Amino acid sequence: MEKNTYTMLLLVALVGMLLMLSNQGSAEQHVVGGKQGWDESTDFDSWASGQTFKVGDTLVFKYSPLHNVAELGSESEYKNCDVGSATNSMSDGNSVVKLTKAGTRYFACGTPGHCDQGMKLKITTVSASSDSSPTSSSSSKTPTSTSTSTSGATCVSGSFVFAAVFMVLMNMLC
Numbered sequence: 189m190e191k192n193t194y195t196m197l198l199l200v201a202l203v204g205m206l207l208m209l210s211n212q213g214s215a216e217q218h219v220v221g222g223k224q225g226w227d228e229s230t231d232f233d234s235w236a237s238g239q240t241f242k243v244g245d246t247l248v249f250k251y252s253p254l255h256n257v258a259e260l261g262s263e264s265e266y267k268n269c270d271v272g273s274a275t276n277s278m279s280d281g282n283s284v285v286k287l288t289k290a291g292t293r294y295f296a297c298g299t300p301g302h303c304d305q306g307m308k309l310k311i312t313t314v315s316a317s318s319d320s321s322p323t324s325s326s327s328s329k330t331p332t333s334t335s336t337s338t339s340g341a342t343c344v345s346g347s348f349v350f351a352a353v354f355m356v357l358m359n360m361l362c
Contacts, residue, residue: 214316215244220295220309226251228302232309241287243316249283249295255307257283258298266294266310269303287313 218239221230226249241247249257258274260266265273277298278285287293296308 214242215246216242217246217248220247220249225249226255226257226297226307228297228305228307230307232306236309236311239311241311241313243287243290243313245287245313247285247287247295247311249278249285251281251283251297253281254299255302256298258296259285260294260296263292263294263310266296266308269296269308271296271298271303274298287311289313290315 218241220226221232221235224230251257256277256279258271258278259276260270261273261275264270285293285295290313292310292312294308294310296303299307
């Protein structure tokens with residue numbers, strides 16, 4: 189092959205890698221309730237309204253041993269605080285939930301009375317390619333907001349892949 193053909197292949201590969209890296213860096217880690225965490229004093233409606241939840245993001249529930257997290261299967265269970273029918277229960281104090289598909293999910297504290305006092309969360313996850321505005325709702329108390337981007341780690345690991353591919357292609361040219 190001619191040197192110009194190799195150069196064109198290298199250019200196409202580099203552009204492809206850059207496009208892949210730019211799409212990978214968008215996942216976010218949402219600490220539920222912000223600095224206050226999963227606690228009765230948090231206004232989860234206000235917190236969630238300031239967030240955009242996308243497929244690939246994660247929710248992190250940080251809470252004391254007085255609490256737990258129950259994922260509920262329906263809006264009816266959410267509205268009625270029916271934590272006895274939870275599809276998933278977590279109690280480790282630092283529970284991580286991966287948002288794997290678009291749709292609405294419901295969470296509540298399973299400690300008796302806490303859900304009724306507003307310790308519940310409803311989120312709507314949108315597709316990763318969607319640029320939709322934040323949508324969510326829940327209960328009442330004090331607004332806080334925190335979400336931590338994990339894109340830096342993705343970009344660093346992606347950069348190593350990019351560098352390795354670049355070196356292989358350069359060796360082919362020389």
